[in-house]
Amino acid sequence: xxxxxxxxxxxxxxxxCQMVCSQRFVDGGFNSRAAAIRVMVKGIxxxxxxxxxxxxxxxxxxxxxxxxxxxxxxxxxxxxxxxEKCIGCGKCAEACPxxxxxxxxxxxxxxKCDLCSxxxxxxxxxxxxxxxxxxxxxxxxxKRKQLSEKIATRRVNK
Amino acid sequence: xxxxxxxxxxxxxxxxxxxxxxxxxxxxxxNFLGGCGFGAKLLYEKVPAKADPLGxxxxxxMATGPITGTLIPSSAMLSTxxxxxxxxxxxxxxxxxxxxxxxxxxxxxxxxxxxxxxxPIYLFIDxxxxxxxxxxxxxxxxxxxxxxxxxxxxxxxxxxxxxIGQAGENLxxxxxxxxxxxxxxxxxxxxxxGSKMLKAVVVHGxxxxxxxxxxxxxxxxxxLSQKLKQNPASKSFPKYGSTASPASYSSMGIFGSFNWQxxxxxxxELISGEHNTKRGLNIRSKAxxxxxxxxxxxxxxxxxxxxxxxxxxxxxxxxxxxxxxCGNNNFDSIVAAEKMCDEYGIDTITFGATVALAMECxxxxxxxxxxxxxxxxxxxxxxxxxxxxxxxxxxxxFGDWLAEGSRRLATRLGSEAEKFVSDIKGLEMAGHSARAxxxxxxxxxxxxxxxxxxxxxxxxxxxxxxxxxxxEGKGKLxxxxxxMTTIGDALTVCRRSxxxxxxxxxxxxxxxxxxxxxxxxxxxxxxTKVAERIYTMEKLFNVREGLTRKEDTLxxxxxxxxxxxxxxxxxxxxQDDLNRMLDEYYQIRGWDKESSYPSKESLRELGLECYLxxxxxx
Numbered sequence: 113x114x115x116x117x118x119x120x121x122x123x124x125x126x127x128x129c130q131m132v133c134s135q136r137f138v139d140g141g142f143n144s145r146a147a148a149i150r151v152m153v154k155g156i157x158x159x160x161x162x163x164x165x166x167x168x169x170x171x172x173x174x175x176x177x178x179x180x181x182x183x184x185x186x187x188x189x190x191x192x193x194x195x196e197k198c199i200g201c202g203k204c205a206e207a208c209p210x211x212x213x214x215x216x217x218x219x220x221x222x223x224k225c226d227l228c229s230x231x232x233x234x235x236x237x238x239x240x241x242x243x244x245x246x247x248x249x250x251x252x253x254x255k256r257k258q259l260s261e262k263i264a265t266r267r268v269n270k
Numbered sequence: 271x272x273x274x275x276x277x278x279x280x281x282x283x284x285x286x287x288x289x290x291x292x293x294x295x296x297x298x299x300x301n302f303l304g305g306c307g308f309g310a311k312l313l314y315e316k317v318p319a320k321a322d323p324l325g326x327x328x329x330x331x332m333a334t335g336p337i338t339g340t341l342i343p344s345s346a347m348l349s350t351x352x353x354x355x356x357x358x359x360x361x362x363x364x365x366x367x368x369x370x371x372x373x374x375x376x377x378x379x380x381x382x383x384x385x386x387x388x389x390p391i392y393l394f395i396d397x398x399x400x401x402x403x404x405x406x407x408x409x410x411x412x413x414x415x416x417x418x419x420x421x422x423x424x425x426x427x428x429x430x431x432x433x434i435g436q437a438g439e440n441l442x443x444x445x446x447x448x449x450x451x452x453x454x455x456x457x458x459x460x461x462x463x464g465s466k467m468l469k470a471v472v473v474h475g476x477x478x479x480x481x482x483x484x485x486x487x488x489x490x491x492x493x494l495s496q497k498l499k500q501n502p503a504s505k506s507f508p509k510y511g512s513t514a515s516p517a518s519y520s521s522m523g524i525f526g527s528f529n530w531q532x533x534x535x536x537x538x539e540l541i542s543g544e545h546n547t548k549r550g551l552n553i554r555s556k557a558x559x560x561x562x563x564x565x566x567x568x569x570x571x572x573x574x575x576x577x578x579x580x581x582x583x584x585x586x587x588x589x590x591x592x593x594x595x596c597g598n599n600n601f602d603s604i605v606a607a608e609k610m611c612d613e614y615g616i617d618t619i620t621f622g623a624t625v626a627l628a629m630e631c632x633x634x635x636x637x638x639x640x641x642x643x644x645x646x647x648x649x650x651x652x653x654x655x656x657x658x659x660x661x662x663x664x665x666x667x668f669g670d671w672l673a674e675g676s677r678r679l680a681t682r683l684g685s686e687a688e689k690f691v692s693d694i695k696g697l698e699m700a701g702h703s704a705r706a707x708x709x710x711x712x713x714x715x716x717x718x719x720x721x722x723x724x725x726x727x728x729x730x731x732x733x734x735x736x737x738x739x740x741x742e743g744k745g746k747l748x749x750x751x752x753x754m755t756t757i758g759d760a761l762t763v764c765r766r767s768x769x770x771x772x773x774x775x776x777x778x779x780x781x782x783x784x785x786x787x788x789x790x791x792x793x794x795x796x797x798t799k800v801a802e803r804i805y806t807m808e809k810l811f812n813v814r815e816g817l818t819r820k821e822d823t824l825x826x827x828x829x830x831x832x833x834x835x836x837x838x839x840x841x842x843x844x845q846d847d848l849n850r851m852l853d854e855y856y857q858i859r860g861w862d863k864e865s866s867y868p869s870k871e872s873l874r875e876l877g878l879e880c881y882l883x884x885x886x887x888x
Contacts, residue, residue, distance in 0.1 A: 124554070124555040124557035124561070124564035124566075125556060125557050126558070126559065126560060127559055128560055131340070131341045132341055132488070135341075138478040139478070139480075140272055140480055140482075141272065141340075141481045141484055142339065142341060142481070142484075143375060143477065143479065144339075144368075144371060144372075144375065145375065145475075145476045146476075146478065152427070152428070153450075156450055156451045156582070157556050157580070216476065217397075217476050218476070237341075237491075239495065239562045240508075240564065
């Protein structure tokens with residue numbers, strides 16, 4: 113299963129991901145508030161933090177849904193919303209521990225990342241390699257690598 | 271209509287509290303495009319001749335354009351036009367960040383602010399709901415505190431706010447507007463806000479920016495970003511932003527220093543981005559909406575009492591104004607000054623240039639410690655620079671003299687000081703040498719806003735594509751550069767990436783871009799006419815204020831003192847050279863050579879004949 117991974121250190125806050133995503137949810141054009149990825153700003157310029165769906169294995173959004181509108185895409189494994197069943201109650205958005213479902217005044221169905229059928233536009237357009245689509249098996253790889261490098265360096269320096 | 275525009279204009283009269291929303295006229299879109307075009311046209315109509323810039327008669331026009339807030343690279347800018355309290359003529363000032371996108375998403379191409387409130391207020395635009403709210407608890411707060419407080423008060427984390435600090439409240443003539451940590455810097459827009467008791471404009475917009483063909487915009491954006499990767503700017507800007515230049519400009523002898531007494535600064539390397547990145551002070555890149563270059567940078571102050579504090583900036587212009595102009599090689603003090611200027615809300619260029627003038631006057635005995643409240647105002651005294659900022663903002667003692675800008679300071683100090691002042695029409699020159707680039711000199715002299723580097727660009731001459739010493743052809747260069755920058759500010763896109771993507775002059779790539787976002791079928795000739803119309807409209811505002819050819823001039827030092835040393839030694843712009851360039855420029859513009867007024871024919875040709883009576887009696 114693939115996931116969108118985020119390298120927070122590299123994000124400059126340009127919101128290109130947000131804009132390119134939004135055009136999938138609106139009728140012609142761009143809308144930073146109709147995107148399934150959001151860049152949150154901490155303070156004035158301290159940090160820009162992209163936030164998007166992690167495609168959880170036991171999605172709390174799905175559990176909170178009163179109409180059973182959630183399902184999993186057979187190919188991408190993304191957590192999806194059946195627009196026919198959705199009543200727009202917003203319980204899913206409340207339930208998500210990461211705040212990655214977004215309600216919008218002009219839509220009934222919450223805006224949620226569906227991995228763009230496997231080739232996410234946000235990943236394609238990110239100018240700073242902040243976003244990448246990787247197999248879930250590499251989650252944590254960077255940290256593991258850092259640890260192994262640290263141990264190795266310690267040994268070399270002995 | 272899916273034509274790149276939000277389709278509505280919001281007008282708020284702060285005297286009466288009246289809030290009006292009207293459709294954006296089709297003719298305004300076609301003839302003035304957006305941004306500074308809307309600003310030029312609406313300011314002329316809203317503000318009567320000779321209005322007090324700090325009185326209720328002045329208006330503020332904040333405008334977006336057809337590209338603003340789209341995926342097109344660097345479509346972040348908001349263009350604000352008002353009558354400047356620093357220069358008493360038109361000022362067009364741009365700000366990046368995310369405010370422009372938000373205003374357009376709230377459904378407005380432009381916001382017109384007229385009148386004045388009688389107690390502190392702020393404007394809250396939440397899509398269609400517009401409220402004038404009490405700001406008495408925000409008055410006296412700096413720009414960062416104000417943004418935090420408003421977010422808490424309104425309960426939204428994700429809002430865009432453009433606010434003044436204490437400098438705007440105290441009517442410092444070069445107070446600016448701050449959004450995030452970016453500035454709508456030049457010309458005293460912050461003081462105009464302050465005079466209207468308007469602390470901030472706050473926007474929350476949820477509407478879609480509609481385009482005729484989004485797929486075409488996606489394809490075009492991919493093409494542009496690939497093109498940008500081939501440009502050298504894509505290597506330097508993400509690393510250093512605009513701060514990489516000081517040392518190379520100094521070696522070219524074009525880096526104004528010591529109040530333009532020289533154009534070499536031996537310590538340029540010490541204040542450069544490269545050097546201070548090595549010192550570990552370059553904290554992170556910070557982009558505006560849609561920026562592929564992430565040219566903004568957060569810097570840390572490395573020493574002194576402000577050690578460890580962060581600022582977004584300095585940019586190149588501030589390294590010039592608070593650095594080399596003041597003979598100041600202490601980078602950490604520039605970061606600290608940047609942070610203070612952003613918090614209080616003052617323009618770093620005019621601030622630095624005004625202090626630099628005071629420093630030269632101090633060293634030449636025109637000013638003494640009696641006037642400066644005991645401050646030893648020698649070049650290079652970075653502590654004095656930091657000490658002066660709060661004094662200026664509170665207008666206490668000598669700070670009150672500096673709060674008026676360099677032109678008024680020189681007038682106060684007398685004829686000797688007036689020889690050293692570096693303003694054009696009251697606006698201090700930016701950090702691009704007039705003496706070493708004849709076209710830039712003409713560009714400054716004919717800029718509608720004064721000493722701005724954003725009308726005629728120095729780039730074509732500095733790159734060597736044009737002979738910087740030549741006089742011939744500079745009328746054409748200045749005018750055609752102004753056409754390009756005018757369209758950039760109308761669309762609205764950031765100068766940095768437009769130059770890398772489209773070059774410095776209007777061409778069919780620019781026209782293609784306009785047509786993609788508007789769905790129109792403009793020709794290069796149409797777009798050139800739009801540029802000429804907007805620039806002429808701003809010129810008409812200045813003519814109505816009484817300006818003539820006499821004011822299209824340069825500082826005395828630029829016209830009389832050759833550059834004393836360095837690679838551009840001996841270069842200057844004698845009056846005769848300026849006259850020849852002006853003649854060529856007016857001829858190309860179709861403006862009268864005696865008065866500089868736009869001719870009747872040129873006004874008719876641009877469809878501006880309705881203003882004929884304002885200029886000509888018969």
